[in-house]
Ligand SMILES: Nc1ncnc2c1ncn2[C@@H]1O[C@H](COP(=O)(O)OP(=O)(O)O)[C@@H](O)[C@H]1O
């Protein structure tokens with residue numbers, strides 16, 4: 037009886053948090069379309085999330101492409117199908133690894149920063165200060181971060197996939213598994229535009245998820261410096277899990 | 292003498308903790324009213340309810356005769372522009388310089404030229420004694436200076452009501468006294484209404500026209516400082532005398 041009661045309470049708490057989060061997302065989406073538009077904040081966030089992430093995204097993309105090429109060339113050699121390295125690697129990058137790995141990198145770099153920044157603003161009453169100065173914190177702090185993440189995710193993913201392709205090209209041609217010509221011609225016949233567009237569309241959803249979870253966690257921070265640290269961790273963990281789950285749910289609809 | 296802010300039957304709960312158990316309170320126009328009480332008695336909560344940072348579970352709050360509890364943010368904005376709020380730890384934006392912090396409410400809500408903004412910001416910074424620190428970031432200011440900065444930012448729009456949450460707490464006695472005098476000076480100069488939260492008895496007695504003593508979720512006493520000393524409330528008596536023994540339960 038007691039156990040059931042506990043589970044009941046736990047479930048109730050969980051549902052009320054989820055409910056509150058969904059309301060937060062809805063409020064945010066409504067605020068997208070309501071003036072005043074915070075162009076300055078948006079530009080600043082675009083720079084922070086996009087420009088300052090391109091280095092790590094390129095680097096991880098390059099190495100991801102290289103290692104996938106290495107692994108697939110081994111697997112394909114088992115059925116003497118090395119000529120398929122190009123499309124196999126590129127399909128994996130376009131459809132899955134590009135979007136997901138970029139999302140995880142952005143979670144670690146930008147999501148945690150959002151939760152930390154908003155969290156410390158919350159505990160030092162800076163968010164309350166905005167509110168009492170008749171400035172909507174959602175509009176001023178949350179919307180620019182979310183829009184910037186949604187805009188930057190496809191661009192960064194494209195960069196990731198492009199460099200992944202470069203890495204794969206060098207690894208597979210250098211080892212002699214395929215000729216450059218085979219590499220490209222196979223990609224052209226087997227990889228289609230919708231593989232790319234689908235992947236990029238997915239990343240926009242990921243961007244929305246990461247940024248709403250991270251800003252929400254930040255805005256809900258309580259309890260001083262420790263609370264801020266906790267929010268940062270929570271944002272990264274929840275965003276990462278959510279990206280994986282949403283990926284699985286979205287993929288059949290998108291492709 | 293009419294109240295500018297009224298609380299009627301205000302109840303506020305957090306989970307199963309009832310912080311305010313039905314409060315009636317009048318803040319009179321053009322006066323300094325101070326809320327006193329133990330720490331954790333709900334002083335900040337009361338202020339947050341007035342500002343709409345929290346909503347009451349029961350009861351209503353009025354600005355003159357206009358209901359301001361449970362109204363949408365779009366409506367509340369108009370009311371908030373009449374308030375200037377000084378937070379306990381200043382709450383200056385740490386990404387902005389002092390100048391930009393003080394200019395912030397002007398840039399947000401008023402269509403002023405850059406010269407006009409500069410003139411007004413410089414003027415209030417001078418009033419609070421922060422001339423020359425315009426380009427500093429909050430992290431480069433001392434506690435007392437940050438407090439003055441918060442004051443300047445609240446004051447720059449010349450609000451009808453200034454609200455101070457423990458303006459002198461956390462400062463050394465001398466700086467605390469200087470800030471207290473500053474609050475009174477500005478009140479004299481601008482003629483606004485002031486609501487302050489304070490648990491320092493002497494400073495409250497010096498600066499307040501009215502005192503509201505919050506105890507056990509109720510307004511245990513409301514009146515002038517002279518009336519406070521004559522009050523029969525055993526709780527207020529113990530609080531004013533600052534004794535550890537007595538009827539007050541400290542949790
Ligand atoms: N947002 C909140 N959530 C839960 N409890 C709160 C919240 N804000 C204040 N409280 C609780 O309400 C009580 C009164 O707090 P407060 O008004 O800050 O006290 P003080 O009189 O010292 O300013 C405290 O017990 C505090 O823990």
Ligand SMILES: [Mg+2]
Nearest residue numbers: 334335336456
């Ligand atoms: Mg307080």
